[in-house]
Amino acid sequence: MNLFGKKKKLSHHAYAVVTGAGSGIGRSFALQLAKRGGTVICADIDLNAANDTVQQIESLGATAYAYQCDVAQADQVQALADQAEQIMGHPVTLVINNAGVGLGGKFEEMRLEDWHWCLNINLWGVIHGCHAFVPQLKKNGFGGIINVGSAASYTAAPEMSVYNVSKAGVMALSETLAAELKKYQIQVNVLCPTLVPTNIIKNGRIPGRYSKLADHALMNYAFTTSDAVAKLTLDRLDKGELYTIPQMDAKLFWSMKRTSPTFYNKFLGFSYQFFK
Numbered sequence: 001m002n003l004f005g006k007k008k009k010l011s012h013h014a015y016a017v018v019t020g021a022g023s024g025i026g027r028s029f030a031l032q033l034a035k036r037g038g039t040v041i042c043a044d045i046d047l048n049a050a051n052d053t054v055q056q057i058e059s060l061g062a063t064a065y066a067y068q069c070d071v072a073q074a075d076q077v078q079a080l081a082d083q084a085e086q087i088m089g090h091p092v093t094l095v096i097n098n099a100g101v102g103l104g105g106k107f108e109e110m111r112l113e114d115w116h117w118c119l120n121i122n123l124w125g126v127i128h129g130c131h132a133f134v135p136q137l138k139k140n141g142f143g144g145i146i147n148v149g150s151a152a153s154y155t156a157a158p159e160m161s162v163y164n165v166s167k168a169g170v171m172a173l174s175e176t177l178a179a180e181l182k183k184y185q186i187q188v189n190v191l192c193p194t195l196v197p198t199n200i201i202k203n204g205r206i207p208g209r210y211s212k213l214a215d216h217a218l219m220n221y222a223f224t225t226s227d228a229v230a231k232l233t234l235d236r237l238d239k240g241e242l243y244t245i246p247q248m249d250a251k252l253f254w255s256m257k258r259t260s261p262t263f264y265n266k267f268l269g270f271s272y273q274f275f276k
């Protein structure tokens, strides 16, 4: 609370850790936080990419630090949490568990190795982030967590079984934590976008038969940008909202699934018959 009894905006002057900050939505979160007066640790498995984001932030006159971290590795995320306060010279006030990968294909095409790869990053990466940072946020009695889910958290689209499962878990965890941490003044938000133009298709494991089409759709028909999505999510966190469903199509599926789940699933099965 400030002198006037107003709640502090979590996205303003934050001391933030962003995973997957070397590209796409994570980079946009890091830049947007810097523009709001924040200091950011840009964590990524790709240190060069994290360094590029740091340079962009420094060119804005703000402070950021690059940190190499594979979110699938619990010990690396714990080390990041243990060092973050010392690196920034201030306790962490905001954690953004964003790092993730794309994976598509029919259920029977998915090897168990694919399940482990994707769940280890998309779901375990978020679990590791929450597990490592929640105790310090609770100790400080203030803070925010943004977990990057997807519209896949609730749409259950065909040929995305592994990705859907990973993102449904992110939403369930975020909803549970939101209720559990409210009394500790810790605000949680889960971001659930449809298409956002980033490198996710190029970096992911998408079957050759539709990888070009998927990348084309992502880059040309997304009707939003990673910057717009990051900005909206931070604004919604500041307002105390749990869900960020940024686009019209994401909102339409969200409403169909919740108001008529059986009809929604029949609609998916029907539409999929015509998918080659």
Ligand SMILES: NC(=O)c1ccc[n+]([C@@H]2O[C@H](COP(=O)([O-])OP(=O)(O)OC[C@H]3O[C@@H](n4cnc5c(N)ncnc54)[C@H](O)[C@@H]3O)[C@@H](O)[C@H]2O)c1
Pocket (backbone or CB within 6 Å): 019, 020, 021, 022, 023, 024, 025, 026, 043, 044, 045, 046, 049, 069, 070, 071, 072, 098, 099, 100, 101, 102, 121, 148, 149, 150, 151, 192, 193, 194, 195, 196, 197, 198, 199, 200, 201, 203, 218
């Ligand atoms: N782009 C979309 O259409 C879209 C839609 C819904 C949700 N999302 C989610 O947004 C998040 C960000 O993805 P993006 O679209 O910006 O993709 P991106 O590929 O542009 O960026 C992902 C970043 O995460 C990093 N990363 C990958 N594996 C990592 C690991 N094990 N540890 C740490 N960093 C790792 C990559 O190096 C990269 O910098 C993901 O969780 C993704 O599932 C994206």
